[in-house]
Structure formats: structure tokens, C-alpha cells
Amino acid sequence: MTSTVLVFLDPAHPDGRIEDASRPQLFATDLGATRGDGVFETLLVMDGHVRKLPAHLRRLASSARLLELEVPEHEAWERAVVTALDEYQRTVGPLQEVVVKLVATRGVEGAHAATCWVAASAPAPAAKRQREEGVDVVLLDRGYDSDLGERAPWLLLGAKTLSYAVNMAALRYAHAHGADDVIFTSSDGKVLEGPTSTVLVAHAERAPGADDAGQVAFKRLVTPQLDSGILPGTSQGALFAAAKDAGWELGYGPLEPQDLFDADAVWLISSVRLLTPVNRIDGKPVGTDPELAKALTAELAALFDRIA
Amino acid sequence: MTSTVLVFLDPAHPDGRIEDASRPQLFATDLGATRGDGVFETLLVMDGHVRKLPAHLRRLASSARLLELEVPEHEAWERAVVTALDEYQRTVGPLQEVVVKLVATRGVEGAHAATCWVAASAPAPAAKRQREEGVDVVLLDRGYDSDLGERAPWLLLGAKTLSYAVNMAALRYAHAHGADDVIFTSSDGKVLEGPTSTVLVAHAERAPGADDAGQVAFKRLVTPQLDSGILPGTSQGALFAAAKDAGWELGYGPLEPQDLFDADAVWLISSVRLLTPVNRIDGKPVGTDPELAKALTAELAALFDRIA
Numbered sequence: 001m002t003s004t005v006l007v008f009l010d011p012a013h014p015d016g017r018i019e020d021a022s023r024p025q026l027f028a029t030d031l032g033a034t035r036g037d038g039v040f041e042t043l044l045v046m047d048g049h050v051r052k053l054p055a056h057l058r059r060l061a062s063s064a065r066l067l068e069l070e071v072p073e074h075e076a077w078e079r080a081v082v083t084a085l086d087e088y089q090r091t092v093g094p095l096q097e098v099v100v101k102l103v104a105t106r107g108v109e110g111a112h113a114a115t116c117w118v119a120a121s122a123p124a125p126a127a128k129r130q131r132e133e134g135v136d137v138v139l140l141d142r143g144y145d146s147d148l149g150e151r152a153p154w155l156l157l158g159a160k161t162l163s164y165a166v167n168m169a170a171l172r173y174a175h176a177h178g179a180d181d182v183i184f185t186s187s188d189g190k191v192l193e194g195p196t197s198t199v200l201v202a203h204a205e206r207a208p209g210a211d212d213a214g215q216v217a218f219k220r221l222v223t224p225q226l227d228s229g230i231l232p233g234t235s236q237g238a239l240f241a242a243a244k245d246a247g248w249e250l251g252y253g254p255l256e257p258q259d260l261f262d263a264d265a266v267w268l269i270s271s272v273r274l275l276t277p278v279n280r281i282d283g284k285p286v287g288t289d290p291e292l293a294k295a296l297t298a299e300l301a302a303l304f305d306r307i308a
Numbered sequence: 309m310t311s312t313v314l315v316f317l318d319p320a321h322p323d324g325r326i327e328d329a330s331r332p333q334l335f336a337t338d339l340g341a342t343r344g345d346g347v348f349e350t351l352l353v354m355d356g357h358v359r360k361l362p363a364h365l366r367r368l369a370s371s372a373r374l375l376e377l378e379v380p381e382h383e384a385w386e387r388a389v390v391t392a393l394d395e396y397q398r399t400v401g402p403l404q405e406v407v408v409k410l411v412a413t414r415g416v417e418g419a420h421a422a423t424c425w426v427a428a429s430a431p432a433p434a435a436k437r438q439r440e441e442g443v444d445v446v447l448l449d450r451g452y453d454s455d456l457g458e459r460a461p462w463l464l465l466g467a468k469t470l471s472y473a474v475n476m477a478a479l480r481y482a483h484a485h486g487a488d489d490v491i492f493t494s495s496d497g498k499v500l501e502g503p504t505s506t507v508l509v510a511h512a513e514r515a516p517g518a519d520d521a522g523q524v525a526f527k528r529l530v531t532p533q534l535d536s537g538i539l540p541g542t543s544q545g546a547l548f549a550a551a552k553d554a555g556w557e558l559g560y561g562p563l564e565p566q567d568l569f570d571a572d573a574v575w576l577i578s579s580v581r582l583l584t585p586v587n588r589i590d591g592k593p594v595g596t597d598p599e600l601a602k603a604l605t606a607e608l609a610a611l612f613d614r615i616a
Contacts, residue, residue, distance in 0.1 A: 006336050019336075026334040026341055028314050028327075028425055033334055034411065036344020036471040067473065068480055103342065106476075117336055141460050144451045145495065152449050154481040154490075156474055163344040163471030165375065166464055168414075172376055173462040182462075187453065187495070 003092050007084040009072050009116035016080035016118065018087055030115055032105025036163035038114070039063035039071070043234075043271050044123070045098040050081060051271065051307070055234040059160060060102055062232075066159040071104045071114055084120040092122075099123045099272050105162065127273040134277035135180035135268065139257055140170050142184035142192055146254065149229030157229035167195035181268060183260070183281065191224050191255040197268035197276070198233030199224055201255060202296050204264050206289075213291035214299070221300075222251035222259075235269045235304070242303040260286065265293040267300070275301045311400050315392040317380050317424035324388035324426065326395055338423055340413025344471035346422070347371035347379070351542075351579050352431070353406040358389060359579065359615070363542040367468060368410055370540075374467035379412040379422050392428040400430075407431045407580050413470065435581040442585035443488035443576065447565055448478050450492035450500055454562065457537030465537035475503035489576060491568070491589065499532050499563040505576035505584070506541030507532060509563060510604050512572050514597075521599035522607070529608075530559035530567075543577045543612070550611040568594065573601040575608070583609045 006025060007016035019025050032038040041056040057074045064071045081100060089095055101119040108115065149157035156163075170182045183199055184192040191199055201222045207215040221243050223236050240250055260266050266278040266286045277297050278286050287293045314333060315324035327333050340346040349364040365382045372379045389408060397403055409427045416423065457465035464471075478490045491507055492500040499507055509530045515523040529551050531544050548558050568574050574586040574594045585605050586594050595601045 004337060021336055024332045024334055025336045026332055026338070028329055028333045028411075028427060029312060030334070030341065031476075033338065033341040033413070034348065034409070034470065035476055036469075036473050037476050038473075040342065067477060101342070103336075105341070119336060140462055141456070143453075143456045143460055143463050148449070148451045148495075152451055154448055154474065154478040155451050156477050159473075161344075161471075161473040162342065163469075163473035165344050165346075165467075165469040165471035166462065168339075168343055168345050169375060169464050170462040187456075 004119055004121040005084050005088045005092060007080045007087070007118045009076050009080050009118070014079060016083040018083065021119065026115065027108045029109040030105055031107060031109060032103070032115060032162055034109070035106070036161065036165070037067070038103060038105030038162040039067060039069065039160055040104070040162055041102040041160065043100050045085060045095050045100055048095040049308070050085070050100065052234050052238055053078065053081065055237060056102065056271070059232065059234055060104070063159040063161065064104060066153070066156055067161065069104060069106055069114060072116055077102060077118070080118045084118045088120045097123055103162070123272055130180060131274050131276050134279040136178070136280040137181045137183050137268070137278055138174050138177055138179045139185050139282055140173065140182050142186060144186055144229055145188045146186040146190040146192070146228040150227060158231060160231055170195050185257060186228065189256055190228055191253065191257060191260060192228060193224065193230040194268045197270040197273065198230070198236040199255070200236065200239070200267040200269055201259060201263040202265040204292060204296055206292060213289070213295040219247070219296070220249040220251060222253065222255060224253040224255050226252070228253065233269060235271050235274070238307045239269060239275070239300060239304050242307055243300065246299070246303055263287065264289065265296045267297070269304070275304050312427055312429040313392050313396045313400060315388045315395070315426045317384050317388050317426070322387060324391040326391065329427065334423065335416045337417040338413055339415060339417060340411070340423060340470055342417070343414070344469065344473070345375070346411065346413030346470040347375060347377065347468055348412070348470055349410040349468065351408050351410070353393060353403050353408055356403040357616070358393070358408065360542050360546055361386065361389065363545060364410065364579070367540065367542055368412070371467040371469065372412060374461065374464055375469065377412060377414055377422060380424055385410060385426070388426040392426045396428045405431055411470070431580055438488060439582050439584050442587040444486070444588040445489045445491050445502070445576070445586055446482050446485055446487045447493050447590055448481065448490050450494060452494055452537055453496045454494040454498040454500070454536040458535060466539060468539055478503050493565060494536065497564055498536055499561065499565060499568060500536060501532065501538040502576045505578040505581065506538070506544040507563070508544065508547070508575040508577050509567060509571040510573040512600060512604055514600060521597070521603040527555070527604065528557040528559060530561065530563060532561035532563050534560070536561065541577060543579050543582070546615045547577060547583070547608060547612045550615055551608065554607070554611055571595065572597065573604045575605070577612070583612050
């Protein structure tokens with residue numbers, strides 16, 4: 001906890017106001033704490049570079065719009081991130097791998113002003129391990145049908161809100177059932193997303209006569225369609241752009257659970273854990289050609305590493 | 309804000325630790341603030357008496373169990389409430405009408421101990437006005453079907469969590485559409501609950517030849533069935549017990565929107581706003597006999613006022 005650097009956005013401090021994260025900094029009447037009423041983003045700094053900051057700021061603004069929450073302009077967040085990383089480097093350590101969280105709550109009850117802060121900290125060790133070893137997931141019903149988001153804006157589907165109790169409960173349920181993570185499905189049987197990640201599916205064919213799994217004749221990357229009420233993945237978006245340039249075909253769902261079992265590889269992708277292979281779904285192994293899957297993971301991970 | 313009294317539950321302070329609510333008291337890394345991961349209860353103190361405290365403590369414990377969150381025993385909460393009310397009386401004013409909030413979050417990241425507090429403050433003026441004048445509501449789809457709760461425990465239906473962003477968004481949607489409040493419906497068309505209240509429906513017949521609307525031959529009070537994934541209402545439970553003793557027939561859903569329009573009276577009931585008549589639903593007036601409705605409201609409000 002002492003290794004968290006905290007910078008509040010504050011009109012009186014254009015570059016952000018550094019505060020001590022080892023001391024209380026939020027009011028007990030903040031609607032973020034009492035109602036989960038706010039939005040957030042989590043992003044990764046690698047070797048001093050803040051990955052996909054514009055995409056995260058765009059999504060933060062879009063989430064805030066869905067919640068009718070007024071948040072500071074992008075530049076104020078950018079300056080606070082710089083301040084937080086300077087302070088992190090000064091007081092904690094090098095910026096090799098740092099998790100940066102942007103949070104905006106509806107503020108203290110009655111104050112009508114968002115509480116906004118940037119927190120920088122070291123990533124959890126589990127993230128790196130899961131990225132390297134892959135994860136087992138369970139399919140869990142999210143309870144919504146896949147075209148609900150469009151007709152029910154009050155459900156805030158597509159907004160990254162602070163109300164993550166269900167996402168956390170789903171992860172606990174997975175852990176209690178011997179899995180690491182979750183892929184949510186809709187009540188009409190479509191693949192949605194992970195509690196903290198986007199689902200990616202690959203189909204590939206080895207080049208005729210190839211003995212190297214890396215030589216593929218055809219490779220296609222698919223993700224559930226955005227209008228199914230899922231969060232638009234900043235990582236998925238960035239990787240899709242890079243994969244297209246690298247010759248991948250791209251596709252957008254609808255996907256059904258059987259499509260996951262029929263795939264050559266399945267991943268969960270997110271900003272901090274990055275591209276994480278899914279080894280098993282509901283106990284069943286994913287893919288039929290482990291070498292091909294490994295080659296696809298290596299190719300996409302390399303593409304994703306290079307994105308800005 | 310200065311009129312909020314704050315008491316933290318703290319093993320080192322058996323009666324609770326009084327803190328200054330006008331200063332920050334929560335860590336920015338508290339999972340209540342960053343994940344809406346926690347549970348709460350809101351209850352009312354009237355003329356010095358804490359209403360339905362045991363029922364609220366039971367529901368807090370039940371919510372915490374659904375979240376696998378360890379919270380202090382009832383006695384610790386009771387002592388903290390006493391401390392908060394003593395302090396409120398000393399520093400703010402008499403205990404004529406005071407809102408008491410009990411909050412338990414999953415605590416600071418990595419600390420593995422719940423953050424628990426009691427907050428006492430004056431009720432919002434809107435609560436009293438709405439209770440007296442009634443509210444207009446809109447029906448909004450909650451997106452879940454009514455038997456989902458039973459088969460998907462990870463969705464935390466029936467737990468009163470801090471993840472209330474959707475409830476708040478639904479209320480904003482209602483306000484933007486000229487209404488005061490919301491009644492959620494399930495995707496299979498059943499009446500569920502309000503974002504912060506339980507739905508009650510009455511059917512009554514005036515006694516033959518009666519010219520006083522208060523003289524009814526038959527009166528029946530119905531609420532949606534609990535297994536539809538709604539929150540078990542402490543107020544509904546208490547009022548049902550009192551109404552039964554007063555000769556009302558009781559019923560539990562399923563209710564459909566048409567049942568609301570066919571009713572003689574509809575209310576939203578909750579711990580702070582108490583029994584609040586619903587005047588209009590989606591713009592259509594509720595009930596056909598305003599005098600009868602008024603008599604039923606008066607009878608139930610009097611019953612509800614007297615409960616402990």
C-alpha cells in the first residue's frame with residue numbers, strides 16, 4: 001500500500017495534487033464509496049511508456065457520458081498521470097511495469113463535483129504468471145440478453161463503472177470452482193466478455209506442407225460484437241489494428257460457446273494482464289494443436305507488445 | 309456534510325471509533341470505492357427509536373454472506389449505532405428523524421479486512437415530500453428474467469451491495485423523463501422492485517352500503533415474490549406482519565404491469581421514505597377510487613408507523 005502513488009485532479013493544482021496513499025483520502029460520504037457511482041480505467045506503463053492512454057481517456061469520457069458524470073478534460077488526466085509517474089519514479093522505483101488507475105466518482109454527497117484521482121502501483125504477481133501460463137475459465141450466465149444494451153441505457157452496459165461487485169463475485173465463483181477466470185455468456189447463449197477482459201478467438205490453418213506451426217496459410221481473429229452490451233476493449237481494439245496490418249482476417253461475433261471449443265486458440269485480453277491464453281473452458285481443453293496455438297499466441301503477443 | 313456523524317467499527321474500540329466526517333476517512337485503495345465491493349443498509353431513527361434494527365442487521369449479514377465478506381457480529385453494529393446516535397444528539401440535534409447508514413466494504417486492497425462504518429445524518433427533504441404527495445414512476449426493464457437469481461448466485465441478486473450505479477442511473481433516467489422513481493420489470497415481464505424500494509399493491513372493496521371509504525369489506529396486500537431476484541424488503545416484511553394482524557389478506561406475486569394498473573393502490577415502501585403512494589405509472593393514473601386509495605394509505609401508514 002505504501003508503494004501506491006496517488007494524485008488527485010484538482011483545479012487548484014493544474015498538474016494534480018499528490019497525496020499520501022497510506023493515509024485516508026476519501027470522504028465516507030463519497031458516492032463512489034457508498035453507491036459505486038463512478039467510472040474508471042486501468043492501464044499499463046511499460047518501460048516508461050504509458051500504453052494506449054488516448055484510448056483509455058476516450059473510454060473514460062464515454063463511460064462518464066453514459067453515467068451523466070462531468071469529468072475533467074483529457075489534458076488534466078494526462079498531466080496527473082505524468083505527475084504520478086514522476087513521483088513513482090522518485091519514491092518507488094523505475095517505470096518498468098506500473099499499473100495506473102484513473103478513477104472518477106460522482107463525488108461527495110451534495111457537493112455535485114466529481115472526485116478524480118490517478119493511482120500508480122506495481123502490478124499483482126498473478127497477472128504475469130497467468131499471462132505466461134494461461135488460465136482455466138468457467139462460462140457463467142451474465143443474465144442479460146445480447147441486444148439489451150441498445151434498448152436499456154439505464155443498465156449502463158458498455159460503461160466501465162465502479163459497480164464491479166458482480167464481476168468480483170463471478171471471479172470468486174470461478175476460484176471456488178477450480179478456475180482462474182470467467183467468460184460471461186448472455187441469456188440468449190452468446191459469448192460476451194470476461195469480468196475484466198475481452199474475449200478473442202483465433203482460427204488458423206497451417207500452410208500446406210509446413211512443419212513449422214508458425215507458417216500459417218490462413219489466420220482469423222474474432223471477438224464478440226460490440227453491440228452485445230460488452231465493454232469496448234481498448235486492448236482488443238489496438239490488437240485488431242495491429243493484426244490487420246500483419247495479415248490477419250478480422251471478425252466480430254456473434255460467438256457461441258461452441259465457437260470457443262471449435263477455435264484453434266482463445267485468449268482473454270486486457271490492459272494489465274495483456275494477452276492471456278485460455279487453456280480450458282468448463283474443464284475442456286481449448287484447441288487441438290497446442291503448437292499452433294503457441295505460435296499464434298507468440299505472434300499476437302509480439303504484435304500487442306509493440307503497440308503504443 | 310458537517311452534520312454527518314461517523315463511527316467506524318474497530319476491534320480496538322468496542323463501542324466504535326468516532327471520526328470527523330468532514331475530513332477524509334477512507335483509503336483511495338478501499339475496494340468499496342474502487343470496485344463497489346461491499347454491502348450496506350439504510351435505516352431510520354424516529355423519535356429516538358431505531359426502526360427494525362434486527363431486520364436490517366439480518367439482511368446485512370445475508371448480503372455479506374452472498375458476497376463472501378466477513379463482517380462484524382450484530383452486537384458490534386448495535387454498539388456503533390448507539391455511539392453514533394449519542395454523538396448525533398450531542399453535536400447535531402435531537403433524534404426526531406435521523407437516517408443511519410451501515411456500510412461494510414471489502415476493505416483496503418491487500419488488507420483482507422472489511423472497512424465498516426455507521427453514518428448518521430438528517431434525511432433528505434425530498435423523502436418527506438414524496439411520502440406525502442406520492443410519486444410518478446416509469447417501468448424500466450432490469451434485463452434479468454425473474455428466475456435467474458436462483459441459478460446464478462454470482463449475480464448477487466438479493467444482496468444489497470454498494471454497486472448501485474445502475475439503480476442511480478435508472479433514477480436519473482426517470483427524472484429526465486418527468487418521473488420521480490422507477491419500478492423495474494424482468495425480461496419476462498414481471499414486476500420486480502424499485503431501485504431503492506419494494507413494490508406493494510392493494511386490492512380492496514368498500515363495505516356494502518358504506519359511504520366512508522375507510523369501511524372496506526375486503527383488503528388484500530400483494531408484493532412480488534422474493535424468489536424473483538429482488539431484495540427482501542425489511543419494510544415490506546414488517547408491514548406485512550402488521551397488516552395481517554389488522555385483517556389484511558396477504559399475497560406474493562408474480563405480478564405483471566397490468567396488475568399495477570388494475571390495483572386500487574400501489575406504493576413504494578422503504579425504510580427512510582416509508583410508505584410512498586404511486587400516483588402514476590408511465591403517465592397513467594393508478595387506481596379508480598382516490599378516496600379509497602387515500603383511506604388504504606392512511607391505514608397502512610399508521611400500521612407502519614407503529615412497528616418497532
